[in-house]
Amino acid sequence: MIAVAGGSGQVGRWLAELGGPEVVALTSSELDVTDGEAASAILKDLAPKWVINCAAHTAVDAAEAEPELAAAINSQGAENLARAASSAGAKFIQVSTDYVFGESNILSEPLVENHLRAPMSVYGKTKSEGEDAVRAVCEDSTIIRTAWVYSGPGRSRLGLPGSDFVTTMMALESSRDTLTVVNDQYGSPTFAHDLAVGLLQLVKTGAGVGSTMHAAGGGRATWFELARAVFEESDADPERIRPCTTKDFPRPAPRPAYSVLSSQAWRCAGLPPLRNWREALSAAMATR
Numbered sequence: 001m002i003a004v005a006g007g008s009g010q011v012g013r014w015l016a017e018l019g020g021p022e023v024v025a026l027t028s029s030e031l032d033v034t035d036g037e038a039a040s041a042i043l044k045d046l047a048p049k050w051v052i053n054c055a056a057h058t059a060v061d062a063a064e065a066e067p068e069l070a071a072a073i074n075s076q077g078a079e080n081l082a083r084a085a086s087s088a089g090a091k092f093i094q095v096s097t098d099y100v101f102g103e104s105n106i107l108s109e110p111l112v113e114n115h116l117r118a119p120m121s122v123y124g125k126t127k128s129e130g131e132d133a134v135r136a137v138c139e140d141s142t143i144i145r146t147a148w149v150y151s152g153p154g155r156s157r158l159g160l161p162g163s164d165f166v167t168t169m170m171a172l173e174s175s176r177d178t179l180t181v182v183n184d185q186y187g188s189p190t191f192a193h194d195l196a197v198g199l200l201q202l203v204k205t206g207a208g209v210g211s212t213m214h215a216a217g218g219g220r221a222t223w224f225e226l227a228r229a230v231f232e233e234s235d236a237d238p239e240r241i242r243p244c245t246t247k248d249f250p251r252p253a254p255r256p257a258y259s260v261l262s263s264q265a266w267r268c269a270g271l272p273p274l275r276n277w278r279e280a281l282s283a284a285m286a287t288r
């Protein structure tokens with residue numbers, strides 16, 4: 001059995017959907033990672049073979065104003081859960097982020113797993129500290145970094161609240177004539193479904209256990225390119241989206257200009273790479 005913390009989030013819901021009865025997806029009210037004792041008791045009771053931590057404070061901008069809460073969930077919470085999993089004899093997977101990386105001088109080479117971490121935001125810093133804390137308490141835990149996660153139209157079928165970048169662009173397509181989107185940040189858009197498929201393959205095969213790996217959509221895109229692709233998939237005119245720079249669109253949290261992830265270690269472990277982001281987006285837009 002696989003216990004998933006953060007089970008009502010995007011990746012958690014896809015894991016539950018794809019993993020069937022083998023996956024026990026726990027919501028934040030069923031398993032609060034900030035309460036270490038309760039987490040230990042729950043995992044002891046469930047006795048899972050695997051624990052996947054999808055729980056996180058993922059509101060990158062909001063985290064700047066609430067660093068203690070972000071640290072409690074992303075750093076201390078990850079440590080609590082890793083310790084609880086270890087005591088329960090379960091293998092542990094920590095899901096982490098491309099935002100553990102900072103500004104990179106190399107704008108053409110996807111970032112490999114041992115690239116220097118230099119987080120720029122509270123979110124990135126607390127997730128990076130979470131990686132270290134998890135390793136410290138559970139040496140053979142597996143850290144999977146992903147990026148720019150979205151679910152798209154499948155959100156409503158999965159009962160996911162809120163929105164992601166893709167659903168936001170779909171909503172803006174119906175309400176706005178034109179919009180400007182940042183075109184100087186490069187990343188690896190990742191369909192949450194594809195990440196969940198990959199995580200379940202990891203669990204099934206045990207490939208790469210104990211290592212740090214990247215699992216993200218193939219290729220690279222800017223937010224502008226991703227937004228245009230959403231419009232194309234919606235049969236809307238992509239020319240309605242105009243490019244702008246990060247400076248034109250200031251946000252509370254700084255973001256790296258380049259955080260494209262290389263999935264080299266994932267491939268070397270024998271795990272099938274996630275689809276190219278554009279192909280994945282088409283599939284996501286067809287998932288209603």
Ligand SMILES: NC(=O)c1ccc[n+]([C@@H]2O[C@H](COP(=O)([O-])OP(=O)(O)OC[C@H]3O[C@@H](n4cnc5c(N)ncnc54)[C@H](OP(=O)(O)O)[C@@H]3O)[C@@H](O)[C@H]2O)c1
Pocket residue numbers: 005006007008009010011012027028029031032033034053054055056057058073077095096097098127145146147148149150
């Ligand atoms: N979203 C992205 O673009 C992105 C990019 C890179 C990496 N990641 C990483 O991927 C993983 C999954 O992200 P996601 O997109 O699925 O996130 P998400 O949709 O925001 O879900 C996060 C989940 O964490 C839960 N949570 C928050 N505080 C908690 C607590 N104290 N105890 C237990 N659960 C708690 C939330 O539950 P409530 O809703 O009940 O609060 C929510 O279900 C995270 O580790 C994230 O850092 C995400």
